[in-house]
Amino acid sequence: MNVLWIFAHPEPRSLSGALRDEGLRALRELGHDTRQSDLYAMRWNPVVDGGDFRHDGGRRLIVGATSQRAYSEGTLSDDIRTEQEKLVWADALIVQYPLWWFGMPAILKGWFDRVFVKGFAYGVKGPDGRTLRYGDGGLAGKRAMAVLTVGAPEAGMGPRGAHGDIGDLLFPLQHGIFWYSGMSAVPPHVIYGADRLSDDAYEDHAAALRKRLASLPTEEPIPFRRETGGDYDESLVLRPDILPGRSGLAVHCA
Amino acid sequence: MNVLWIFAHPEPRSLSGALRDEGLRALRELGHDTRQSDLYAMRWNPVVDGGDFRHDGGRRLIVGATSQRAYSEGTLSDDIRTEQEKLVWADALIVQYPLWWFGMPAILKGWFDRVFVKGFAYGVKGPDGRTLRYGDGGLAGKRAMAVLTVGAPEAGMGPRGAHGDIGDLLFPLQHGIFWYSGMSAVPPHVIYGADRLSDDAYEDHAAALRKRLASLPTEEPIPFRRETGGDYDESLVLRPDILPGRSGLAVHCA
Numbered sequence: 001m002n003v004l005w006i007f008a009h010p011e012p013r014s015l016s017g018a019l020r021d022e023g024l025r026a027l028r029e030l031g032h033d034t035r036q037s038d039l040y041a042m043r044w045n046p047v048v049d050g051g052d053f054r055h056d057g058g059r060r061l062i063v064g065a066t067s068q069r070a071y072s073e074g075t076l077s078d079d080i081r082t083e084q085e086k087l088v089w090a091d092a093l094i095v096q097y098p099l100w101w102f103g104m105p106a107i108l109k110g111w112f113d114r115v116f117v118k119g120f121a122y123g124v125k126g127p128d129g130r131t132l133r134y135g136d137g138g139l140a141g142k143r144a145m146a147v148l149t150v151g152a153p154e155a156g157m158g159p160r161g162a163h164g165d166i167g168d169l170l171f172p173l174q175h176g177i178f179w180y181s182g183m184s185a186v187p188p189h190v191i192y193g194a195d196r197l198s199d200d201a202y203e204d205h206a207a208a209l210r211k212r213l214a215s216l217p218t219e220e221p222i223p224f225r226r227e228t229g230g231d232y233d234e235s236l237v238l239r240p241d242i243l244p245g246r247s248g249l250a251v252h253c254a
Numbered sequence: 255m256n257v258l259w260i261f262a263h264p265e266p267r268s269l270s271g272a273l274r275d276e277g278l279r280a281l282r283e284l285g286h287d288t289r290q291s292d293l294y295a296m297r298w299n300p301v302v303d304g305g306d307f308r309h310d311g312g313r314r315l316i317v318g319a320t321s322q323r324a325y326s327e328g329t330l331s332d333d334i335r336t337e338q339e340k341l342v343w344a345d346a347l348i349v350q351y352p353l354w355w356f357g358m359p360a361i362l363k364g365w366f367d368r369v370f371v372k373g374f375a376y377g378v379k380g381p382d383g384r385t386l387r388y389g390d391g392g393l394a395g396k397r398a399m400a401v402l403t404v405g406a407p408e409a410g411m412g413p414r415g416a417h418g419d420i421g422d423l424l425f426p427l428q429h430g431i432f433w434y435s436g437m438s439a440v441p442p443h444v445i446y447g448a449d450r451l452s453d454d455a456y457e458d459h460a461a462a463l464r465k466r467l468a469s470l471p472t473e474e475p476i477p478f479r480r481e482t483g484g485d486y487d488e489s490l491v492l493r494p495d496i497l498p499g500r501s502g503l504a505v506h507c508a
Binding site: 010011013014038046047048049050060061062063064098100101102103104105106109110112113116134151152153155156158159160161163165167169171172173175176177193195225227232235236237238245246248249250251252 | 264265267268294300301302303304312314316317318352354355356357358359360361363364367368370388405406407409411412413414415416417418419421422425426429431432449452481486489490491492500501502503504505506
């Protein structure tokens with residue numbers, strides 16, 4: 001497979017940096033081709049603005065429509081087009097980051113904000129004119145896996161943990177970005193207690209990551225529901241006969 | 255009250271920009287003092303790196319510990335200290351943004367990443383040595399409200415909507431940032447279908463926002479559970495006798 005590794009940590013001499021090196025080496029040993037976007041090393045600009053679209057500042061900027069036009073005309077800024085070319089090349093995407101304030105570091109959020117433009121990753125229409133999303137869309141057929149380091153211990157991020165269940169915290173990324181744009185989300189690989197790891201623990205974490213990467217091509221993805229699978233009504237609400245009376249983000253897994 | 259308005263939209267001539275102007279005017283007419291951080295206009299840098307802390311690049315950067323030292327020594331970069339001074343001044347915080355990929359635009363996420371450093375907004379210890387958070391902490395006593403524009407219609411963001419319930423999507427911000435650092439989260443003000451609004455609808459939306467702002471000092475906050483309120487065990491897991499057998503982010507509301 002072609003695997004694109006997105007890395008968003010400011011310090012290469014960190015646990016995250018060591019695991020990134022380990023992961024890329026393991027993928028190559030498994031026979032995959034790899035590319036990387038090391039966002040800090042690239043000095044990636046995460047801020048969407050008119051410059052992305054060669055937009056004339058004299059007119060009002062409407063991000064969705066303007067990005068779609070720039071994408072279709074090939075006039076997106078060069079840094080965005082380079083990342084889109086890597087995505088087109090990739091069969092699988094690894095997105096590695098430290099969990100900051102229960103989400104992605106800004107440099108990574110802004111990679112999605114700027115690269116996943118309308119017409120490329122969303123707002124793509126099928127032959128019948130319907131918008132393709134949630135299991136279908138511009139990046140359909142690819143797999144994606146989040147690899148996270150988290151300062152907190154695991155218990156606080158379990159189903160009843162005060163920090164929120166990790167699956168729910170990752171819903172915006174795994175369902176709202178990966179699945180929305182068509183990519184299958186492989187279960188995340190999470191390293192808890194990352195602020196307090198002993199040196200001895202490193203080899204175990206490296207081995208665990210290698211094992212996950214070995215099953216990347218075959219692992220069963222999170223069973224998010226397809227928009228067109230019949231489970232949602234025309235307003236995108238789960239039909240009443242499916243898990244009747246239940247709510248919470250977990251209802252979107254079949 | 256002293257109200258700090260954080261604004262994160264690239265286009266002042268947008269619905270968001272008009273509502274921001276409207277909101278600030280309404281607050282002043284209500285007798286409040288206002289300040290603003292218009293992140294795009296300020297060309298806010300959202301990327302955490304060693305420069306924030308005058309960190310010597312020769313040594314490994316450990317973000318939490320390094321930020322805490324720079325905060326306590328008063329050596330954080332000037333732009334961060336200016337924002338912290340505004341926060342200290344504020345009794346209430348309005349955080350206004352367009353929902354992009356089910357989260358904050360990078361420029362806003364990076365305002366929290368850079369300004370909410372250890373020792374200021376998290377990692378603050380009480381007299382007994384316990385870390386203060388979830389209802390207590392560096393910003394305790396303040397209120398915060400998210401004001402969002404969302405492209406999608408409302409149904410898809412309801413309790414069983416395919417995009418995820420809006421309360422769950424906002425959990426990382428409202429519970430993981432506001433409440434974690436001690437701020438009470440007032441229910442969010444969400445404008446749905448923002449991509450398809452008629453001009454007629456604007457006055458209704460302006461009136462609805464003014465109404466929400468009028469009740470900002472008195473409105474009942476979201477009843478998130480206090481960490482020290484007895485509902486969680488030592489591992490931060492909800493005690494078994496509270497909502498037994500239930501999970502999902504909503505269990506963290508009393």
